[in-house]
Amino acid sequence: MSIFKDILNKLLGRAKPAATTSGTPAGTSAGTAAGTPTSAGAAPAPSSPSPASAGATAPAGSAGQAAAKPTPLSGVDVESIMDNLVRESGQTLNWRTSIVDTMKALGIDSSLEHRKELARELHYSGDMNDSAGMNIWLHKRLMQELAANGGKLPADLS
16 A cells, blocks of 8 residues: 555544545435425425535535545544644654654654655655655645645645
C-alpha cells in the first residue's frame, strides 16, 4: 500500500461514523428521503425533498459536487483527529508545520526513506537530498491532498 493511502486509512479509521455518512439523513431510509407515496400528491411534495437533502449535505459545503463525487475523506475533520492523536501520543508534536510530526502522530514510519517514498508518490520534482526543502514541500502538499480528498483542515493549511 502507498504511504499516502496509509495516511488516508489512518485518518478514516479515526473518523467519527457521522462524518462518513452516505448522504441520507440519519434515521431516514433512502425511500423515505426520496418521497415515497405517503403524501406525494400534495403540493408541498416538491419542497419536501429539499429540506431533507439540504440537511444531509449541508456539512459538505457544496452539496451537488459532494453528492456527485464522493471523496475518501468527505467531511472528515482532519484537524480534530490530528489534535487528538498528538494528545494521545504524549509527545510534543507539531503536525501543523512538520511532516515528520504528522507522520509520527499517525503512527507511520517517518524515516527519510519513507518520506522520500511519499515525495515520489506526490510527484516531488525537487532535490531529494535537500531533506529540509523536501520536508517543507511534503507537508504543504500533503495538506493540499488531504483537502482535495475532502478532509476538513484550517484555511491556513489547505
